[in-house]
Amino acid sequence: MSWLTAGSGTPDVLRDRVALRVGVPMLFPAHRDVVFVATDYDQQLVHLDRGFVREVAAERFDVGTREMRFDHLRPADSLIVRQWRDSLGALARALREGGTGSLVWHEAKRQTVDAFLRVVPPQLDQLPxxxxxxxxxxxxxxxxxxxxxxxxxxxxxxxxxxxxxxxxxxxxxxxxxxxVSPLSYLRQVRLDRVHEELLGLDPRTVSVGQVATRWGFAHLGRFSASYAERFGEYPKQTLRR
The missing domain is CATH 1.10.10 (Arc Repressor Mutant, subunit A)
Structure with missing residues (x-):
């Protein structure tokens, strides 16, 4: 997780181009190469072990053996962000007072991961x-x-x-x-992801084209036709709900 305490920055100028906001955490897209641009900034980072995140997630979600994915652009409300900051404060105190071998450190780590999962809950697809x-x-x-x-x-x-x-x-x-072919199945999954995002986004701040391009759809006319065939409405209609 990454956030700024001063300045400005964009963690992925090649693809998402979503700017960081001071004090607001964003999951860094560490699973692929990115180009990060920042100006006069102070940045803080927290690295969470994927295995430990899965262990805690299994207690709250029906994770099973499925691969967890996270929407690193998911907006979080102020209460959830405050809970995340509080958990980091408790984690720092536990480290100072008990060290990494103490029970208080172990519990603080779990609370931090729990707060992380509130900021970016795992998205689990229902497999056929x-x-x-x-x-x-x-x-x-x-x-x-x-x-x-x-x-x-x-x-x-x-x-x-x-x-x-x-x-x-x-x-x-x-x-x-x-x-269908494997690549046709992949396109269906990507259409589903676009649909999920459009349902939760504000049409005043994002366009259909931005979301479609992020999921690999270069020809917006063909994309709209495929989307309408799959969901019975055009993507602009979904975004305006």
Whole structure:
């Protein structure tokens, strides 16, 4: 998590171009290369262990074995931000007073991760029921990879490596199970992500084009047609709800 205490900065000028605000935490997109630009700034960072985050998340959410993904651009209200700051204050006191081997430090860490999960709750996709059978384990690995990395460039070769199958076998497995190619399935997931974001965004501060481009849709006309076919309305209608 990253936030500024002074100055200005944008953590990802190549893609999201969303500016940091002083005192407001934002999850840094550390899973991919970024270019960070800042001016006259003082920045604070907190690194959270992914395994520990999963352990705490399992107590609050139905995580199971699914890959957790987080919306690093999710806005947080002032109360949640205050809870996050309070947890960091308690964590610092626990470190000074008890050290890293103390019970108070352990509990403060858990409270900090709990506060983090309030700022950016994990987003868990409901995978198709067809993948629950053990014999679908290899296909499930490919599908989970798509859901976990839908905001990254994904190739069929990459999916084949994840699943431990040949490229042809991956293509056949997707068509047999879902009736579409792997890349068509990926586009459907990306459309779902756009839909999720548009439902929660303010049309005064964001455009459909910005969200669509972030999810890899370069041709807005074709995107709008595909979106309307999937959701029964155009993306502008969703954004204006």
């Amino acid at each position: 029921a067809e993948l629950l059978h053990p014999r679908q384990a290899k296909l499930r690995a490919a599908v989970e990879h798509i859901h976990a990395h839908a905001d990254d460039p994904i190739t069929i070769t990459e999916l084949a490596q994840v699943a431990g199958l040949s490229v042809r076998s991956v293509q056949e497995a997707f068509r047999r199970t879902f009736g």
